[in-house]
Amino acid sequence: MYRPSALLLYSLVSTAIFNCIYAEEVKIEVLYKPENCPVKSKRGDALNAHYDGYLAKDGSKVYCSRTDNEGHPKWFILGVGQVIKGLDIGMTGMCEGEKRKLMIPPSLGYGVIGKENIPPNSTLIFEIELYGVRRGPRSVESFKLIDLDGDSKLSRDELKIYLQEEFKKDTRKQDPSYKDRVLADILRKNDHDGDGYISTREYNVFQHDEL
Numbered sequence: 193m194y195r196p197s198a199l200l201l202y203s204l205v206s207t208a209i210f211n212c213i214y215a216e217e218v219k220i221e222v223l224y225k226p227e228n229c230p231v232k233s234k235r236g237d238a239l240n241a242h243y244d245g246y247l248a249k250d251g252s253k254v255y256c257s258r259t260d261n262e263g264h265p266k267w268f269i270l271g272v273g274q275v276i277k278g279l280d281i282g283m284t285g286m287c288e289g290e291k292r293k294l295m296i297p298p299s300l301g302y303g304v305i306g307k308e309n310i311p312p313n314s315t316l317i318f319e320i321e322l323y324g325v326r327r328g329p330r331s332v333e334s335f336k337l338i339d340l341d342g343d344s345k346l347s348r349d350e351l352k353i354y355l356q357e358e359f360k361k362d363t364r365k366q367d368p369s370y371k372d373r374v375l376a377d378i379l380r381k382n383d384h385d386g387d388g389y390i391s392t393r394e395y396n397v398f399q400h401d402e403l
């Protein structure tokens with residue numbers, strides 16, 4: 193009867209050691225999850241959220257989006273390093289309306305250096321409320337919208353039609369040559385192989401989906 197418990201003990205100890213050395217993950221606690229969840233956040237999405245940050249060691253508040261920017265929730269793109277790594281990881285797969293509490297180790301936060309009011313090697317706690325998830329400007333959805341003939345590449349004409357629709361939404365007066373300049377600029381910046389088309393690969397900068 194000794195054997196199983198010794199084994200169990202051994203596995204607990206090794207897990208503890210493992211966790212000690214590699215405790216570099218974000219702990220996610222879901223505080224509230226709405227029943228209706230049509231979209232889940234993923235890399236490349238634009239998220240609208242409030243997040244308050246605290247130091248784990250004494251609970252002092254280091255960041256509060258509710259007092260910043262007149263209390264408007266923040267918009268940012270997920271998974272591209274616009275926020276600390278721990279938030280990029282911890283805010284993935286969230287529903288609109290979901291609330292989470294994250295524990296972020298220093299290596300996924302501000303590291304051994306720290307920042308302003310965040311001391312070196314700080315573990316951070318974030319409380320997050322996600323309000324909105326929008327598919328990013330480089331999503332599969334937007335590609336399909338532009339790719340009218342469905343051949344998985346964007347031609348000059350398809351881009352032109354798309355831009356015309358976009359420009360209709362903008363009520364400001366535009367110089368007639370503006371549209372052509374924007375089109376030329378889009379092709380120059382995205383058509384890397386110069387074949388006159390923007391491929392899925394050239395388009396999908398975040399590469400977060402298969403087309």
Ligand SMILES: *[C@@H]1O[C@H](CO)[C@@H](O)[C@H](O)[C@H]1NC(C)=O
Binds near residue numbers: 304312313
């Ligand atoms: C932060 O952690 C690193 C690595 O564990 C250590 O070398 C360093 O002395 C720590 N800095 C402070 C200020 O505690």
